[in-house]
Amino acid sequence: MKNQSKKKIGKASNTLYCLLIYLFLFLPIAVIVVNSFNATTAKPYLSWKGFTLDWYIRLFDNAALLSSFGNTMIIAAVNTLLATCIGTLAAVGMYKYKFRGKTVIDALLYIPVVIPEIVMGISLLTLFSKTSIPRGMLSLILAHITFSIPFVIFNVRARLAGYDNSVEEASLDLGANRMQTFFRITLPVLAPGIGGGALLAFTLSLDDVIISYFTNGQTMTFPLKVMESIKSGVSPDINALSALILIGTILLVVLTQRTSMNKKG
Amino acid sequence: MIGKKMKASSVSAAVMVGPVTLWLVFFVAVPLLYVFVMSFCSLDQNYNVVFHFTMENYARLFDINYLEIYVQSLVIAFLTTVICLVLAYPFSFLIARTTSRYKAVLYMLVIIPFWTNSLIRIYGWRTFLGANGWLNHVLISAGIVDTPLDLLFSKGATILGMVYCLFPYMVMPLYTAIEKLDRNLLEASADLGARKVTTYRKIVIPLTASGIFSGSIMVFIPCLGLFFVSDILGGGNSDIIGNLIERQFQSGNNWPLGSALSIILIAVTLLLVKLYQKCGGDLESLGV
Amino acid sequence: MKKKAISLLLAAVFALSLTACSAAGSSAGTGKGTLNLYVWTEYVPDSVIKGFEKETGITVNVSTFSSNEDMLAKVKAESEGAFDIVQPSDYMVEQMINQGMLEKIDNTKLTNIGNIGKEYLNPSYDPTGEYSVPYLGGVGAIAVNTAKITDPITSYDDLFNPKYANSLVVLDDFRATIGMTERSMGLSMNETDPAALAEVKTKLLTLKNNVKLYDSDSPKSALISGDCTLAFCWSAEIALAMEENPDIKIVYPDEGAYLFMDNWCVPKGVKNYDEAMEFINYMLKAETAKAVSEEFPYLNPNTAATALLGSSYTDNPAKNPPADVIAKGEHVQNLDTDTIAIYDAMWTELKK
Numbered sequence: 080m081k082n083q084s085k086k087k088i089g090k091a092s093n094t095l096y097c098l099l100i101y102l103f104l105f106l107p108i109a110v111i112v113v114n115s116f117n118a119t120t121a122k123p124y125l126s127w128k129g130f131t132l133d134w135y136i137r138l139f140d141n142a143a144l145l146s147s148f149g150n151t152m153i154i155a156a157v158n159t160l161l162a163t164c165i166g167t168l169a170a171v172g173m174y175k176y177k178f179r180g181k182t183v184i185d186a187l188l189y190i191p192v193v194i195p196e197i198v199m200g201i202s203l204l205t206l207f208s209k210t211s212i213p214r215g216m217l218s219l220i221l222a223h224i225t226f227s228i229p230f231v232i233f234n235v236r237a238r239l240a241g242y243d244n245s246v247e248e249a250s251l252d253l254g255a256n257r258m259q260t261f262f263r264i265t266l267p268v269l270a271p272g273i274g275g276g277a278l279l280a281f282t283l284s285l286d287d288v289i290i291s292y293f294t295n296g297q298t299m300t301f302p303l304k305v306m307e308s309i310k311s312g313v314s315p316d317i318n319a320l321s322a323l324i325l326i327g328t329i330l331l332v333v334l335t336q337r338t339s340m341n342k343k344g
Numbered sequence: 345m346i347g348k349k350m351k352a353s354s355v356s357a358a359v360m361v362g363p364v365t366l367w368l369v370f371f372v373a374v375p376l377l378y379v380f381v382m383s384f385c386s387l388d389q390n391y392n393v394v395f396h397f398t399m400e401n402y403a404r405l406f407d408i409n410y411l412e413i414y415v416q417s418l419v420i421a422f423l424t425t426v427i428c429l430v431l432a433y434p435f436s437f438l439i440a441r442t443t444s445r446y447k448a449v450l451y452m453l454v455i456i457p458f459w460t461n462s463l464i465r466i467y468g469w470r471t472f473l474g475a476n477g478w479l480n481h482v483l484i485s486a487g488i489v490d491t492p493l494d495l496l497f498s499k500g501a502t503i504l505g506m507v508y509c510l511f512p513y514m515v516m517p518l519y520t521a522i523e524k525l526d527r528n529l530l531e532a533s534a535d536l537g538a539r540k541v542t543t544y545r546k547i548v549i550p551l552t553a554s555g556i557f558s559g560s561i562m563v564f565i566p567c568l569g570l571f572f573v574s575d576i577l578g579g580g581n582s583d584i585i586g587n588l589i590e591r592q593f594q595s596g597n598n599w600p601l602g603s604a605l606s607i608i609l610i611a612v613t614l615l616l617v618k619l620y621q622k623c624g625g626d627l628e629s630l631g632v
Numbered sequence: 633m634k635k636k637a638i639s640l641l642l643a644a645v646f647a648l649s650l651t652a653c654s655a656a657g658s659s660a661g662t663g664k665g666t667l668n669l670y671v672w673t674e675y676v677p678d679s680v681i682k683g684f685e686k687e688t689g690i691t692v693n694v695s696t697f698s699s700n701e702d703m704l705a706k707v708k709a710e711s712e713g714a715f716d717i718v719q720p721s722d723y724m725v726e727q728m729i730n731q732g733m734l735e736k737i738d739n740t741k742l743t744n745i746g747n748i749g750k751e752y753l754n755p756s757y758d759p760t761g762e763y764s765v766p767y768l769g770g771v772g773a774i775a776v777n778t779a780k781i782t783d784p785i786t787s788y789d790d791l792f793n794p795k796y797a798n799s800l801v802v803l804d805d806f807r808a809t810i811g812m813t814e815r816s817m818g819l820s821m822n823e824t825d826p827a828a829l830a831e832v833k834t835k836l837l838t839l840k841n842n843v844k845l846y847d848s849d850s851p852k853s854a855l856i857s858g859d860c861t862l863a864f865c866w867s868a869e870i871a872l873a874m875e876e877n878p879d880i881k882i883v884y885p886d887e888g889a890y891l892f893m894d895n896w897c898v899p900k901g902v903k904n905y906d907e908a909m910e911f912i913n914y915m916l917k918a919e920t921a922k923a924v925s926e927e928f929p930y931l932n933p934n935t936a937a938t939a940l941l942g943s944s945y946t947d948n949p950a951k952n953p954p955a956d957v958i959a960k961g962e963h964v965q966n967l968d969t970d971t972i973a974i975y976d977a978m979w980t981e982l983k984k
Contacts, residue, residue, distance in 0.1 A: 093438050097450075100435045104457050104511065107468030110478065111460065114471065143694075165363045172360025184361070187368040190376070194613050195569030197586050198606045201593050202375035205603075208709055209378060225371040228364060257356060286462055288572060293593070296710060297668065297695045305463045307696060309576060310849030311674050313467050321464050328459040332452060387969075392708070409981045416984070475858040494798065496859055497845045580804060580846030583984055595701035596976070597708070 108325070115318035134315040135323075141316050147304035148320065150216065154300065155284035158223040163277045165224070166231025170272075171265060173232075174239045191226045192233075199226060200293035207294060214296025222294040223284045230283070231276030238272030376610075383603035393599055401604035410588065410605075417584035420499070420574075421567035424506040428514040428563050429556065431507070436518035436555075437548075441525075454515050466505050466576050470496060473577075497579030505573040510566060514559035521555025522548075553623075561620050565613055585609055664689035667907045670707070670715040672894065673698050673849050674869075675768070677927040684914050690907050698848040699805050700724040707733065712901030716908045721892050723807070725764045726757040726966045728897065734763045735898040741909045744916035752933035755893065757965070764895035765912055768868075768930035771953045771961060772808050772890035775855055775863040775870040779879035787886040788816035791864060792835065796842050801860040804846035806979040807964045808890055810836060812864055815887045815962070822965045826974065833978045840982055855880055868930040871950035882950040884957045891961035893933070925951070 118129035139145070173181060191199055203222045212218055246268075250260045266273070288302045295303060301320075308317055386396045404410070439450050457465065472478045473495040480492040495501060525548065533543045549556075571586035585605065592602030665688075669676070673696040681692050697703040700721050707718060720728055728734050739745055742765065754761040776785045781796070791800060791812075802809050811821035813836045819828060842862075845854050851865035852873040863870070870882045896912045898905065914920055921937030929951035932938050938945055938952075946952050967975070 097435060097438055100431065101453060103508070104454065106472060107465040107508070108457050108460060110468035110471050111464055114468075165367060168360040169364035172357055176357040176361070178357060178361070180365075184365055184368060187372050189617075190372055193565065193617055194610055195566060195586065197569040197571065197589050198376075198379075198610055201589065201602060201606060202379045203371065204593070204709065205378045205382065205599070206371070206375040208711075211711060214710060214714070221371065225367065228367060232364070282459070286458070288463060289569070297693060297714065302461055302463055305461050305467075306572065307673070309463060309467050310698065312850060312853055313464065317464065321460050325456075325460045329456060332456070407977075407980075409977070409984050413984045477857075492858070579844055580983060581843070593709075594705050595699050597701060597705050 111318045112322045112325075115315050115322045117315050117318075119315070134319040138316040138319045138323075143299070144301075144304055144316060144320065147299040148301045150219075150298055151285060151301040154216065154219050154223055155281050157220050158227055158284045159277050159281045161220075162224045162227035162231050162280045163273060166228045166276060167235050167266075167269065167273050169228070170232045170235035170239060171261075171269070174236065174242070188229045188232060192229050196226075196287075196289040197293075200290040203290065204293040214294065215298045218294045218296060219291055219298060219300065222290050223280075223287060226287075226290060227280035227283060230279045231273070234276035234279065235269055235272040237275075238269050242268065379603045379606055382600050383607050385600045385603075387598060387600060398600075401601045404601060405604055405608060413583055413588055414585060416582065417568050417586075420503055420506065420582065420584060421564050423503055424510065424567050425514075425560050425563045427503070427507050428511055429560060432511060432514040432518055432559065433556075436515050437522055440519045440522040451519065454512055458512055462509060463572065463576070466509070466573060469501070469505060469508065470576060473501060496577065497581060499578065499582045502574045502578035502582045505577040506567050506570060509570060509573060510563040513562040513566070517558035517562065518552065518555040521552040521558075525551055557620055557623055561616060565616060568609060568612070665904060665907045666691045666693065667904050667911055668714065668716045669694045669911075670703065670717065671696060671719045675719070675894070675928055677924055679927070680915070680920055680923055683920070683923075684911060687914070688907075688910055690910070692911075700807075704728070707899055713899075713903040715899055716902050716904045717911060718897050718899055719767065719894050720764075720897055721894050721964070722755065722757045723964045723966045725895055725897060728899075729758065729763050730966070733900050735900055735902055735905070736762045737765060737896075737898055737912070738909065742913050742916060744913050744918075747916050747918055747921070747934045747936040749933050749935040752893070756963075758895075764897050765916070766933040767894050767896055767915065768924065768928070768932060769891065769893035770867040770930040771884065771957060772803065772812060772864060772892070773867045773870055773950075773953075774883040774885060775865065775873060776881050776883055777855065777858075777861040777877070777879055778881050780861040785862070785883050788812050788864070789887070791842065791862065792816065792838055794838075794841065796862050798842065798844050799861045800839075800842045800863065801845040801847055801851050801854040802839075802843050802864045803851065803866075804848040806975055809839075809864065809982075810975055810978060811890050811962075811964055813839065815885065815890065818887065821890060821962050822967060824967065824971045829971075829974050829978070833981070836978055836982055846983065852876075866930070867950055867953060868928050871929040871948065874950055884949075884953065888960035888962060889953075889957055891958065891963050893931075893963070 115134055116130050116132065117127055118131035118133065119127070173184070200222075203218070203225065206212070207214055207218050212221070247260055247264055250264050251257070255263070286302060287300075288306065291300050291303055292306070299307075305313070305317055305321075308314060382393060383401055384397050384399070385393050386398045386400065388394050439447070439454075442450065444450070470477075474480070475492045475494070475496070477496075479495070480489075483489045483493065529547055529551075530543060533547055534540075538546070568584060569586040569589075571584065571590045574580075574582050574584055574587055589602050589605045589609065592598045592605065596602070667690050669681075669692055671694065675696075676694070681694065684690070685692055695706075695715070697706065700723070703718060703720060704724065704727070707715060725734075739761070745765070748766055752766045755764075755766075758764045774785060774788070774791065781799075783795075785791075802812075807821070810832065814821050814823050814832055817832065817835060819832065823829060823832065844860050845851075847854060847865075850869070851863055852869040854860040855863050855870075855873040856876045863873075867882065870880070873880045874882065896915065898908050902908060915924070916934065918934065918936035918940055921932060921934035922940045925932045925937060925941055925945060929945070929948070931951075931953055932941075932945070944951075
């Protein structure tokens, strides 16, 4: 009997602990969402002045904010596309072929992952200013691709471990050329790894603050726009936009989970 | 046939690996080289960089003020890592070993907050902890305290922000490592009469060591450079190396000094990574 | 069904992004030219910029900075001509002229230049008046939350009193805050003597305990939110804080205050010179300057505008610093690199 109640207390305290952690994680989210309905009018927009849906409507009048979000989406999309292509090709190529300098490339790959973002940011800034590459969308995209490629490669490589070549060889023997083999046989097997890498590239791009801070020139991305607003007081339309983005991503995840669960069933 | 294959091989190899090689050389190796070179340069009267060799920047790194900031950065990073580990380990253990249907959901719930912009979440903490913020409002209304708690713009607030930002980086490797634990081992240990504490000490922790190391590295290193957290929550009072570097490239107008600081930061990072590898860490697991 | 939902969701995200992108493409401007503005945070009202875009059809891109040194760093880091208009303070104008970073401003194109009070033209930092046009100025003054602090505060020196530990917000600006320390000791804000500076450093470091927050972007936020009860910051910020919380009062220091004047300048290599001239001229209009002062109540050198503003401006000591404050005050000037290095070292030690 004693053991039973001990177990129950144990389980209850475990659950409580997890709940507290989740509370900690979601507290700022709650603040953001609640403040997006705040009818306050004056900076710094901290005190609660009543409920309103105004900010969600006024959001669409805020051209500067929307355009910064648009920039972020464009950068994230282009970055994901290019980083995934370059990274996937590289991962497969490095897996298949042995060549000199492989260890050097390996080492270079770890650098963007391991060193603090601020160092990446300033080194890219130095490069761009010395080579007169215009600072703006171009420099941002180049910078984002740089830190995304290693993540794509690592994810694809994880999939490649233990990959059986024989299917590829069979395909070649049956007369398909290398291209066809690559697209019809290799890629589908690698798909989860590529997907994971692409997702990571997209996510990192969406929220990048430090590297974008140094390489943006005058182009505003959403995180940088938020940074600017924080200086003078975050106006609730930014909260509204963040809340919308959050809902969007949650829905996306829920739906993709359901679909994959459906497929399994 | 064999001859043709080999030729095709080298072309394919070039096509596949060429782009990434060029990219890495041009956008990673060369810029870092520039930074290295710049750390030995000087400034002219107009704050422009001139290629005049000097060790002065490195000498300035030993300035007593800077040394104190290094120590502060390491202390903050260390505390952040420890707090993250202590908080995340039981949590990851419970989630990873739960038999609930909603295991995947529980895991996703850790990741979901991080799809909201990190700056605005840190700002959310500012709204929560301020003198007239939510927490103080609640505490004062409930009569728990008379005057508002002074929580914001302090080292503690900075550490809170860092822990918050880097928490999932500790959870993810721990979760992966704990999930791999063989239930049978734990049961065997209990059957052999070991108390729970002993089981944890002798079996669970050593077997999840790789997760602990990965998580610690993934938290400690970024912590040194996360300048916006100390800016927003620390009030400019808890400067870390990241702030120093940022300042030299912005208002300080001293790129050579900033470069020297960055080189030192890279050196520290590489040292930590080597340490990690010596302890059996796997570098590739850091990126997945 | 679920696949349909996903595609719908993706379509929604896509649509939102498209709206955002099209907003990026078309601002109020109708493509009759662009203008790249680089100005202080909380200094040029959005409404004024929109008004300019509407009137001229020029698209304006705005970037902001919160210290002169930040601005200088960015202008240097970017390629020439990245910005068409910058907004340096007095001493920074001098520095930029010395470094050959400014284009001459053709005053004949500025039909409204007559609106600026005579005393503000041809200042010491730009004697020929060819490189700058005054915009707004003010004082680095003291703000006190009289509900929380009941002792009389009358000078910069009072801010160093250990009683006020962890309650002060000061500007994140080394010239301003070190200058304030120098004034509190009866020294000039542009002191160069190393022996004197050593004493300044000692006093400056005693401030460390009192400072809770360094903020040049929006120091009034900390005052309004109650996180700080004492402040050394821009006079207009104090004016705005006073409107939000009547307990907050402005104090001009006995020792003579830190004065500043910010100006429109055109950097070398400017790409849209004509548009820049149109903009400056637009800002010089009495109605525009009046609108600016209504949102950011700084000292306004545009006498035509102050006439329009009337007593709400002239009678408010925070918005319109009294003549004797201006007379007793001092401007920050350019210093040589060795002295700046000493100031810089002091600042680093303070902020660690």
